[in-house]
Amino acid sequence: MEEKTKGDKDWREEVSKNLDYYLDTNEGRNELMEMVKAETTRLLQQIKSRQRVKEYIWLSKFCSSCLYFVKSKAGIMKCTKLNAKIVKPFHGKPIWAVIVTTNGEESLIVDINWCSKAIDVTDILVEEAIKRINNGYPYPCFEHNE
Numbered sequence: 016m017e018e019k020t021k022g023d024k025d026w027r028e029e030v031s032k033n034l035d036y037y038l039d040t041n042e043g044r045n046e047l048m049e050m051v052k053a054e055t056t057r058l059l060q061q062i063k064s065r066q067r068v069k070e071y072i073w074l075s076k077f078c079s080s081c082l083y084f085v086k087s088k089a090g091i092m093k094c095t096k097l098n099a100k101i102v103k104p105f106h107g108k109p110i111w112a113v114i115v116t117t118n119g120e121e122s123l124i125v126d127i128n129w130c131s132k133a134i135d136v137t138d139i140l141v142e143e144a145i146k147r148i149n150n151g152y153p154y155p156c157f158e159h160n161e
Contacts, residue, residue: 026050070099071107071129076146077153082160096156102129104144105136 030037030047037043072094078084083096092101108131114121132141 026054070097071102072097072099072154073148074101074103074145075148075154076151077157080160081153081156082158083156084160094154094156096158097154100129103141104148105132105134105141106130108133 030050033043037047074092078092078094078101079086081094083094084101085093085095087093093099094101106129108128110126110128112123112125114123
């Protein structure tokens, strides 16, 4: 991955060093166009191969009165408009795994437990944080549930 990044920088650096050639000559413009096409293709491939990431948002004081807010009997909260799970601030404790490689041990996060707190904070602090989420304003998806 580092080599790709290094290669990407190389063509950009080359163009910035020889701007006259790449902008003032037909041959340079054609080369630049090919470089940009290659970069576009690479980025599109990277986007297509990206794994789906679950969306999480912090609970705001407005969420419970929103039309799109759903809370299950188990206490799981969700925003149906954003298709996102809603979690309380300071919640989300990483679950670590130790993988032994040839170089030694490496730790990595394999999952996140959204039901437990990441750090030891009081419920009063969590409630205060909920009031201050998004500077005290509702999220853009908010529609008042009447």
